[in-house]
Each structure stands twice: as structure tokens, then as C-alpha cells.
Amino acid sequence: MSVSKMRMQLNRRMYFILGVCVILLFLLILRTGYLQIVSGHELSKQASEQQTRDRIVNSKRGTILDRNGKQLAVSVPVETVTVAPTQINANADKVAIEMVATGLSQILGLEYQFVYDKLTKPQAYEILKRKIEKDEADKVREFIVANKVLGVNLDADTKRVYPYGSLASHVIGFTGLDNQGLEGVESVFDKNLKGSPGRIVSAKTAAGTDMPFKYEKFVDPKDGLNVVLTIDETIQRFVEKHLETALIENKLLNGAACIVLDPKTGEILAMSTKPDYDLNNPFYVESEDIRKQIELLPADQRTAKKEEELRKIWRNKAVVDSYEPGSTFKIFTSAMALEENVVKLNDTFYCGGSVRVANHNIRCWKSGGHGHQNFVEGVQNSCNPVFIEIGSRVGTEKFRGYFEGFGFTQKTGIELPGEAPGIFHNKAVFNEVELATSSFGQSFQITPLQMISAIGAVANDGKLMRPHLVKQLTDVNGNIVTEYGSEFVRQVISKETSETLCSILETVVSEGTGSGAYIKGFRLAGKTGTSEKLPRGNGKYIASFAALAPADDPQVVCLVILDEPSAGLYYGGQIASPVVRSIMDDTLNYLGIEPAYTPEEKATLESAVPNVAGKAVADAKNIIKNSNLKVVVEGGGEKVLSQMPKGGVKVNQQSTITLYTEAKTAPTMTVVPNALQMSVVDASKAVSQANLNVKIIGAGSSPAGGGLVSYKQTPLAGTSVEIGTVVTVEFRRIDAGE
């Protein structure tokens, strides 16, 4: 090959090399252009997803307050430990990650393997432990700083705290892990309470630090609103105390419920279901028996069983469970008959123990019958044939109309989840017999809430108000955002009928089956109720009592329902009325309602013992006598050194005060006698004979009050006490008092 030929070959091959290079570079230009222009959008989106951290800033959940501003549910700051596995793995080797896992598992009390798996999961964000308290969080912080750990973070979070524990648990409800409302007001007002969370979008380096560019977007969190309830914490506490006692004393197998309502506004002042649960630990089954039952189940059934049991515990009986009201419903049959003018107060009726309605024999609760009685006596006796008669006088159509009018066929619209509508006869099958049983409160079901709002209408001049639990929504600064006023639904009966009915119901308490609820000075009106649960014949009863007070200007209405008592007594007049009495006594006093005593009551009124210690014996005697009390002087001294009972104690009028005049005189002791299972007279006698003073609770205006028997005394019989000590004796009916 010649030199020139070789040169030509060299040049040819160099052109070829150049050509190959140019083609390859051209392809790479196409490739780059494709990535940047065609795929650019998608790739840059993915890139910015990885470069930015979108942090949710939780808004502060609003507080739930009672009507006087007491905090029932508050959110307190806690912290949540989160990890950024990608960041951890970018900054640490296996040994370092193992060290971090060991440290964190020890501080947080978690399984090592659990922590290690979280740290090495190919994720950008994992939650390690939620809602830890400050001291635990501080330990984590120290660990992070001491070991220069990257990718373990403490995020601000909040935890719901219920300062009153189980108080009003079924009303307030509780929240879940994400602070979402799960039950009660927490659930119904979740939207208002939670506010809207904010966001921080910021650019981050792969190591997790901020990029220097302005690449941040803030959306401020909006704090939730406070919910102010109509509930009064104090009244709620009274209710729960007495309901809890009733739950235990009567061994209620299916719990108890109580609602206290302001009839003028429809505001619910207290609502309780027993047994209740601790709002700070709502997923814990308190009953040891049930916990054991769950333990014994096969593993795969435990969760379902526990959930079922929790649902039962969380169930708000007062709103969700409908029941057969029994005789308390006679209030409404009376209301209809009076409003329709088909009965006069002195109309006479005869009860022979049963009555025949369309070939059905319907019995009165009193097997011997009540004999001749006028309408008022019929109500006092809660006599079934009387109500069957006036029910039929009202007629099916009108009866239905009033039934609807009182709101028994619709949900009240209370701000609570799961309200039941009640069950009533279809129009087509509502005939003579159904009317008869309905007249005395059987063969249909209503909720306790429907019952109390209807009683509210009777108490409120016949005006039905919508019962409600939430008074207002306020913002962080306490300014009212939304006000939920009282809502008038309809005029069901006239003012006159309402007044007449209230005074009849007052006699039920003062003279009839409701005498167990009698409170001196407060004109309590009410109606007992006892219904046998379906299927009949199982001996399972619901005892109830509905009351309003004061009868001439009702301020408060109260309903107590005791489900399946198993301690012997089961009539509403026996076991439910004392509960209402206790609740009403506390509540009316708390509300500052002035007692108005009848002359008979005045005679049996309590007096405060004057303090006469240090005074001359003669002066002391006069002072005490002027207070309608008796006096006994011990010793021969000139001055009173001490007295029993002490000054300020309330005792019945004509109780005896012992004055001690000699220092040496040891207090004369005596043994408390038994005062249980006695009539008022017998119990008083027994106590007085032991040189002790008696305080009677639960007896009607006439101390001889028929059928009342003492069932509780303090101090207990056999206790050694100073003479003159006050022995409190409580009475209730034991005769069948429907």
C-alpha cells in the first residue's frame, strides 16, 4: 500500500470514527431532550415529592365545657415519636441503626424488633409511638442529641384529657388516636371541635435539613371551637352519685338511666347512664368477670367479643334504648282526657281488679282492685281500669294525635349518636285493645329522652320544647360563635290542663304511690312506673319515676329508670322514687329554689341547733326553747361547757339538746338502737327512747304515711354514740306501689 493510499485509508477511518461519535452524541441529545422535555414534568413532580416534606400541623381540639364553664374535656400537648427511615439509612450504618433501635426500645418500652423494623422500612415516614408525655419525650430528645441521631423526630400532638373521669361519660364521649371524635358530643360535634389542620410544605435535603431556598408554603391551622353544654357538672354529679347507689343497692342487671331537664328551655341539665366508663381509658373493660370471659375465648374471637362488650358499655341508655314506660305514661293519658274534657276530677270510677275490653280480661296491678275512687284517687292509686276507661273516652284517633303531639313517634333530634325513635302501633292495628293497654303505658316503646321531654311539656304550660345538650359554640377567646337557643316545638295541651295535671301529680307524691319521693318544702309532683319486660313472666322489670318540681312553677323535671332490679323490690314507687327524691333534693337546693312549707310541714320542720356553749345555763335554756327544741341539763354548773348535738346541726323540731355544765362529766354514751324495717312512728320512738334525736328522710307529709318502711339508717344499730346524736333514718314504700 502506498503512503498516499495509507493516508487515504487513515482519513477514511477517521471520518468513520468522527461519524460514529457524532451519531452517538446526536442520540444522547435526543435522549436528554426526551428526559427533560417529554418526561420532565413527571420526573420533576416525583423529584419534588422526594424533596419536600409535607407536615401536617394539628389544630388544637376545642374544649367541652359545662354550662358554668367547667372543663369536661380538654386537649393537652403530648408528643409523637416518628422516624424517617430513608434519612436514617442515608446517614447511618447497620451498627448505628441497631444502637438507635436498642436505645429507643428501652426509652419507649417497645420491642427491639418492632423498633428495628420501623427504622429499616423503606419509607419516608413511620410512627414509632404516639402520644408520649413530656418526661418520656425529653428522654428521647436527650438520646437524639447525645448520639447525634438523624431521622428520629418528636412531633407535637395532643391528647384528650377528661378531668372528671367517668362523669357524664355517655354524653361527652371520647376521641380516637387521631383525635377524632368517636362517641357522644365528641363525635357529633367533631367537625366543630377539631378545627382544620395546617400544613407546612418545605424543601428538604436528603439528609433531612432545610434547603436554603424559599420553598415553603404555610397553611395556618385553625383551632377547633369549644362546645358549651347545657349540662351542669354539679347536678350531673348529684345524679351520678344517687344513680350509682341505686345501681348497687338494687343490683340492677341492666343498668340505670337518668335525665334532668329544664322544662322551660329544653336544656338537659344532667344525663347519666350507669354503669359508666372512664373517659380517660374508654377501651378498658372494667368488669373483671367480662375480662375473664374474653380471656377464655379462642384468640380469634376475643377482639369481636371485646368490641361487643365495649359497645354495651358505651351505650347511652337514656337516648338509645327504648322501653315500655308503664304507669308513668298515665300522665299523658290524663293530660289527653283533661284536655279533651272527657273527665272531671270528681268523676267516680270502680276498680274490681280487672276490666273486660273486647273479650280480653285486663287486670289492675292491685289484684283485689281499688274499689270506688274518683279520678284524682285513680291517678294516685295508678289504677289501670281508670285509665282504660278514660283512654277509651279519648278514643283511638285523638289518642294517636296526642301521642304524636307529645313527640313519642319521632326522634327528638338530640345532639347524640344513635337516638332511637320509639315503637308504636300502626294506625291500621290500633284498636280497642291496643288503646286500652296503651292507656296505662304498655304495648309500645319510647326512649327515656322522649319521656322526659314530654313531661317537660306537661311542666311547661303544655309547651313541648326540643331537648338539647349544647348551649353554644365559642372560639378560643370565649366569644360565642353559635348560640343554640331553646326551640319551641308545639303547644300540646293547654296551660290550664297543665296546671291541673301538675297539682294532681303533686298529690301522687304527697298521698299516693309516689310518696317515696316526698321532700319537705319542695312541691314535688310525679308518677311512678313499673313495667315487666318482654317476654312477660320472666320477673324482669323496669322501675321508673318521673317528677317535676316545684309543682306550681316547675323548674326541673327528672326521670329515673332502673333496669332489672334483682335485690327483691322492683316497683317504681319502692326503688325509683327515693332516687328521684335524693336527686331533686340536692338539685333544688343547689339551684337555690326557695322551699315553701305547708303548715303541717312547718310543724315537723328541722331547726338548726343554736350554739350556747359558754353561756349561762338559764340563758342557754331560753335560747334553745325559743328554737322549738327541748333541753336537758347534765351536771350542776352555772355555765354551759359543751352541748350535744353541736351548734349548727339540723335536727327535727322538739329534738332534745343536752347541755353539759361540769368539766368532769364524761359524755354519756348510748348504743344506737335498730330503726330498720319500721314505720315512721316506730322508728322515731325507738330512736328517742335511746336519748337520741331522729332525722326522717323520705316520709310524706303525714308522718304515719301508709306503707313507708325504713330501709337505711346512720349510724348503724349497735354503734356507741353520745346521747343527743342525730340518727338519720330513710324510708321507702314496700307495699306494692306501682
Place this chain on the structure above:
Amino acid sequence: MKKGQIDFQFFIIVMALLAIGLIMVFSSSSEAARHDFGDAFHFIKKQLLWAVISFIAMMTLSKIDYHKFSKFAFPILVFAGFLLVLVLIIGQELNGGKRWINLGFSTFQPSEVAKIAIIIFFSNSLAKNPKILDKFLTGLMPYLAILGAFAALLMKEPHLSGTVVIVAIGGVILFAAGAKIPHLALLGVPTAAAGALLVMTSEYRMKRVTAFLDPFADKMDGGWQIIQSLYAIGSGSVFGVGLGRSRQKFLYIPEPHNDFIFSILCEELGFVGALIVILLFAALIWRGIRIAMKAPDRFGSLMAVGITTLVAVQVIINIAVVTSSMPVTGMPLPFFSYGGTALFAVMCCMGIMLNISRQSKA
């Protein structure tokens, strides 16, 4: 020596690439430098110093008659071979390979010396024996043996990108010098087979290939770098996010000033910037081949082809890697990637090119 003008266009292209390269080293390395050394200027200070030294070396070499290298062709080859053995013994272990020799004031890769040695030795030898390649066993084989030995030593480090460059340079010089096409084809098939075997027998290399085929399948492992590179390139779009405003350089791309510097360039300067840089490289290759064609003799031509190939292979493979057009090989981008000795080596080569251009035929 005929004293003419250097190829001024070639010089300008080199200076342009060097300038853009330095800017990109600064822009891309600042965050990693701040994170690792607390000094944003940590890398650029060193690189600038090396750029000055390299520039002086280039200008000096442009004045030294390239024919003088003829005498040193064989000693340099032996010296390069010696260094390749030496690095296996005293080399610094870094990222799972022994590729660096520490000189105290700096480290360097013997592969850089080996590349230049192959260029000079092959060009000199083939220029002196123009017809030797007609024969296979006594002609082509000895060259291939040297190339094979160097490649084997480099794979021992292991240094895949160095191996690829050496084989490419040697192959292209042999091709340009007139190696018979059937001979080359005869060799190409076994080489390809050996390459494939090499890849498949190593889990490490296999991973790189699978990661290339579907980088998104294994986001946290082999595909990480590639995905980060694609994110960067894609984010750049047409005009880029602006110089210095790369987000991917914030530790998402590991050592963004090294092999993946082109991705950062794409992100910051967009397709426009990428196009300009690729066209500059294309122009450099074109001027390089032109210098080779106009070289006064066969030695100069082959050397110019070898040097041009040295740059071309690295550019093409580097850009192909960062655009996920081929598996990751760890190829630096000439003039751009951080590394003083590599820059020094390529600038020396540019000096030789300038000298060849100075002596070009009319």
C-alpha cells in the same frame, strides 16, 4: 519543528469547556462540601488550583514538539505497567476498589498514565511500522496482548471505566492505523462474550445492569443514583432551574460534583445548557479529528485520534450513564468531573493536541 499557529478554535473550545466545568464543579459541590467539610469552597478551591496547574501544563506541552515523545514511548509503557501493578499493592482502598496511589500532596489514578502511555506507544509503534497490522499473529496480536494485559490489571483493581477507555483508545488507534476489519471482527465477538460473562459472574456488576434496565424497581439500592440523576435531568426542563439552584445536589445525588455532574448541569441549565455542552464536545471531537487529519505525519495523526477518542469515549459513556441509556460504570466527564489529576491528564493531552495542530499541514 515547523512553527505554526495552534488550532485556535480547538483552544477556545477547550477553554470554554474548562470554564463551564469549573462553574459546575462549584455549583454542584458546594452543598456536599458544606455538609461534609463545613466549607462550601472546599472542592472548588482544589479544583481551581489544579486548573491553573493544568493550564500551565497544557500551554507548556503545546510548545514541546510531540515527536520528542517518540523516544519515551516504550519507557512510558513500562512505567505505566509498573504503576498498574504497584497500585494493586499500595493503592488506596476507596468505594470497594484500589484505584488510587497517594503521592502525599495528592492522589492520582495510574489508569490516567496508562491511557496516555497506550496512546503514545501505539501511535509511535504503528507509525514506525505502517504495514505491521496486515499480519494477525505477529502484527495485531502483540498490541492486543499489551492492551489485554493492561485491561486485566485494571479489572483487577477493579476499574471498569478505566478498562473500557483503555480498550476503546487502543481499539480505535488500531482501527485508524489500518487493522483489517475481519481481524477486528474476529476479536470483537470473543471480547463481547468475555464482557458479558464478566458482568454476569459478578453480582455487583449485574446489579448495575438490572438497575439500569428498571431503576425504579429497586429504588433504595442499585437504582438510587440513576433515579436521582433522572429526577435532576427531568427537573431541568428546557431552561433549567437556574445556576446554583439545583435541588438534587442537596445530597440526593451522591457526590454530585463527580460522575453525575452532567445531571446537575441539566437541572440547573436545562436542555439548552445540556445541548450547548454536548455541542461543544462534538465540536471538540470534530476539531480533534481535523487536527489528526492535518497532522504532519502518521505519528501525529494516530496520537490525535487516540486523544480525541479518549475524550469522546468518556463523554459519550458518561452522558449515556447519567441519562440511564446504559448501566452505571463510574465514568467521569472530562473537564467537568471533580478530580485534579484527571483534569491534569486531559489538559496535558490537550497540550499535545495543540502542538500537533501547530505543526499541521496547510
